[in-house]
Amino acid sequence: MLPVGRIADALQQQWCSPEADPFALAYGSAKGPASFLADLSAFLQRRTQAPTSPNELMVSNGNSGMLDLVTRMVCKRGDTVLAEDPTYFLAKGIFADVGVQLVGLRMQPDGLDVEQLEQYLQTGQKVSMLYSVPIYHNPTGISLSSAKMAKVVDLAEKYNFVILSDEAYLVLHYGGGGSLPPKSFFEYDKGRGRVISIGSFSKILGPGLRLGWVNASASWIQRISEHPIPESGGGYSPFAAASIHFLLKQPKLAPSAPALPPIDSHLDHLINTYRSRCSALSAALRATFPGTPFLEPQGGYFIWFPLPHDINADDLLKFSRSINYPLKFLPGNWCGTTSTHGPYIRLAFSFYNEQELKEGVSLLHSLISQYQASKQ
Ligand SMILES: Cc1ncc(COP(=O)(O)O)c(C=O)c1O
Known part of the structure; x- marks a missing residue:
């Protein structure tokens, strides 16, 4: 992206244009x-x-x-x-x-x-x-x-x-x-x-x-x-x-064909892509962890997701690292100011395509099962 x-x-x-302003390189x-x-x-x-x-x-x-x-x-x-x-x-x-x-x-x-x-x-x-x-x-x-x-x-x-x-x-x-x-x-x-x-x-x-x-x-x-x-x-x-x-900058086109600056079409593309990624991740979470409440955001990069069975996300990350598990998430406690957020994880959907996000959710599900099995 x-x-x-x-x-x-x-x-x-x-x-590279003849009008390039050399003073843009000055203080x-x-x-x-x-x-x-x-x-x-x-x-x-x-x-x-x-x-x-x-x-x-x-x-x-x-x-x-x-x-x-x-x-x-x-x-x-x-x-x-x-x-x-x-x-x-x-x-x-x-x-x-x-x-x-x-x-x-x-x-x-x-x-x-x-x-x-x-x-x-x-x-x-x-x-x-x-x-x-x-x-x-x-x-x-x-x-x-x-x-x-x-x-x-x-x-x-x-x-x-x-x-x-x-x-x-x-x-x-x-x-x-x-x-x-x-x-x-x-x-x-x-x-x-x-x-x-x-x-x-x-x-x-x-x-x-x-x-x-x-x-x-x-x-x-x-x-x-x-x-x-x-x-x-x-x-x-x-x-x-x-x-x-x-x-x-507004492109220099004929006045009859005003166009928006290039950043707008780029941003529209980002928004469409991230919207689809956000829906894909949300849908996969709902299907894989039915009944777990979380907010599907209307913008930004992140879903804040409570792990089932009150699992502590720091412990899950430790376990995941110990088996070199290929999944990235941020434990909620890393974001705490006064209180703890042990069972939460922050999932970012901006970086991965829809297929990867779906696979990520099944990886999460399997990681949780392996973690629980390791506790028995
Ligand atoms: C809330 C928030 N503030 C600041 C930053 C960093 O911003 P910048 O790259 O503009 O320094 C981030 C990046 O993840 C962020 O999420």
Whole structure:
């Protein structure tokens, strides 16, 4: 699914034409090139149906880099950061490195438990930041409802904390049941400067690009772009931004035949493929483990699946490794913030075709049988 041909086309257009701009190789503006931000804002607007202003965007080196930078800007060592429980497992390492205390909030079918959040805040415990993956959450696939997003921003305003919204899966919406594409958390900020949304090209073009964006109030964009790192380095990933810019540009066709930029047809292809993979994996899980409840997500990469018989996924992984078993899954506990998620596994459907996913589910079934037999 990594679009080598499209990247090659974009590189050709950007670097091999007589108009190639050599300054794209120089230190750039700390926010990223203005023309790139204009095309990025149009892309986000098309794909999320939410108005997105170029003044509220800057180029980033992907969400991992911004998780670190924003956390360091907002928090100091020992501060409390709230997060969904479970959460994106590699973010935990970044927070540990900054030295903040992570406190988990329960997940519900419509996202984090806002009542629990409010009760926590009412205790008077100071919270510096809420880290959320609100759209097609990693690992559960759940999305935070718009009513909850609005409420969380109200709470952030009342209790004076920042929301760092990790939107790595924002535009990977598969559209089940005629549902609308989700909007960025920043859409609910309404000028209060509480929400910093971070988005990434990693899941739609390729993580090797190290390219993403920040969508936040103009004053936050100013503050982040004035950080010594983008100031000294001339913005984030200028080569990657220049190299894929062609994919975000409207093709120069006759005005009678307006066409969307190449990234849209690529994204449509990804969405169709991932939708089929998600259905194939869900169908295989339902057929193989009848009666086991799990959410079939409407976007993103993951299914959060409870193992039958309350099997502990860490033990199952240990057993699987001990017999060199050819199956990959992430044990739920790796994603835990406050509580444990022993019987859960995170299954990613993005990487495998439908046949491989079906085979993967029978492998899982057989692994569980072998594991149970080994216990008797
Ligand atoms: C929730 C979440 N945030 C961040 C990342 C990493 O993003 P990036 O490649 O933009 O650094 C991932 C990748 O799996 C992710 O799932």
